[in-house]
Amino acid sequence: MIKLYYLPLDNIEVTSPYGKRNIRVNNKYYWWHNGVDLKANINTPVYAIASGKVMAAAHSNSYGYYLAIDHGNYASLYGHLASFKLKNGDLAKAGAIIGYSGNTGDVTGPHLHFEIRLGKYENFWDRAYCDSNVFMNTVDPMLFIDKFIQRNKKLSLEESINLVKSAAGLEERTMEYIASHYKFGEDLVKKLAKAINL
Numbered sequence: 001m002i003k004l005y006y007l008p009l010d011n012i013e014v015t016s017p018y019g020k021r022n023i024r025v026n027n028k029y030y031w032w033h034n035g036v037d038l039k040a041n042i043n044t045p046v047y048a049i050a051s052g053k054v055m056a057a058a059h060s061n062s063y064g065y066y067l068a069i070d071h072g073n074y075a076s077l078y079g080h081l082a083s084f085k086l087k088n089g090d091l092a093k094a095g096a097i098i099g100y101s102g103n104t105g106d107v108t109g110p111h112l113h114f115e116i117r118l119g120k121y122e123n124f125w126d127r128a129y130c131d132s133n134v135f136m137n138t139v140d141p142m143l144f145i146d147k148f149i150q151r152n153k154k155l156s157l158e159e160s161i162n163l164v165k166s167a168a169g170l171e172e173r174t175m176e177y178i179a180s181h182y183k184f185g186e187d188l189v190k191k192l193a194k195a196i197n198l
Contacts, residue, residue, distance in 0.1 A: 004049045004148040005094035013039040018140040025106040034138045035115030040101035042110045048092040064104025070121040079113035116141045160193035167196045
């Protein structure tokens, strides 16, 4: 199961989505995007989305300086970095700064290229047979980023009451009593809603 424990950047703004595209950079044509490009100025902190082992802290013409982290049944890649703080074999802790965004590799401006790839790391670089530019084991990272943001959104008391009531199958008057008359009821309902939302 893919679960983000942290976002790759403090602020998420997509500048180039996952999937088909038509772009030329440094006289190379790209028709498929394996990840998402996220707006980031040079030297913006980049965070590990989950704990894992650094399998690549390297440079390529395409990705520039990049890190690839193995999380077990999936891996993440952070590209176009200005610098990274880890090396091959290091353990990355979820939420730790692993590097800083940059302008390296095939880019038109500074940003973070972020990918999520399914499966064991030994198959990380496997290419699809249909075309040498497509990695079949990639998924749209925004599916998981959006889920993380939703999961960590602060719920109002009313949203919390509705979520708990629906999940537990409680009646309106029971929820009213818990939220309004029970000692620390509002806090309890919000904590229950947060647990349900995980």
